[in-house]
Amino acid sequence: MKVLVSAASKHGSTAGIADVIGSALMTGGYEVSVMEPARVDDVDDFDAIIVGSAVYAGHWMKPAIELTERFAERFREKPVWLFSSGPIGDPPKPAEDPVDVVEVMKVTGARGHHLFAGKLDKAMLSFPERAIVGALRAPYGDFRDWDEIRNWANEIVVYLGEISAARR
Numbered sequence: 001m002k003v004l005v006s007a008a009s010k011h012g013s014t015a016g017i018a019d020v021i022g023s024a025l026m027t028g029g030y031e032v033s034v035m036e037p038a039r040v041d042d043v044d045d046f047d048a049i050i051v052g053s054a055v056y057a058g059h060w061m062k063p064a065i066e067l068t069e070r071f072a073e074r075f076r077e078k079p080v081w082l083f084s085s086g087p088i089g090d091p092p093k094p095a096e097d098p099v100d101v102v103e104v105m106k107v108t109g110a111r112g113h114h115l116f117a118g119k120l121d122k123a124m125l126s127f128p129e130r131a132i133v134g135a136l137r138a139p140y141g142d143f144r145d146w147d148e149i150r151n152w153a154n155e156i157v158v159y160l161g162e163i164s165a166a167r168r
């Protein structure tokens with residue numbers, strides 16, 4: 001079984017989450033491709049798909065949304081999961097799902113969505129981004145919870161195992 005993991009990331013922290021999800025799936029025995037959304041030109045080869053995005057101003061990034069729109073029909077034929085990464089702090093805020101998630105769930109027929117905490121690294125941000133972060137008083141730091149991320153990926157490993165057992 002081949003799995004695609006594709007996440008839109010501006011400053012690399014969501015790409016890091018995609019890598020860890022990909023590694024967990026590989027450990028679970030799957031063939032995995034971790035690819036930026038803009039580089040995905042076909043999804044027919046994949047038996048399952050995981051799409052993620054960093055959250056900016058309450059929204060998914062455009063390349064992730066475009067990926068789900070380009071292959072909407074194909075996505076609906078496969079098991080699909082979504083994740084977002086954004087909330088900052090302890091507890092991570094904002095706790096609400098990005099606004100696009102309801103629509104992307106509908107378009108892709110995704111089986112689930114998970115919101116992970118993100119990372120804010122001052123050195124990576126542009127001046128306008130620093131101004132927004134300052135105005136929101138969001139704390140800098142890496143709030144990604146690797147256990148939570150691996151656990152979520154392992155739940156998908158179990159689910160895919162059940163699907164392939166049912167096909168046999």
Ligand SMILES: Cc1cc2nc3c(=O)[nH]c(=O)nc-3n(C[C@H](O)[C@H](O)[C@H](O)COP(=O)(O)O)c2cc1C
Nearest residue numbers: 009010011012013014054055057058086087118119
């Ligand atoms: C200008 C700016 C706006 C942001 N807006 C949101 C937001 O609306 N909701 C959220 O959960 N996180 C927000 N974040 C936090 C990012 O989603 C978080 O830093 C994420 O880990 C970035 O992922 P990336 O490194 O893959 O780009 C914002 C960050 C910046 C710099």
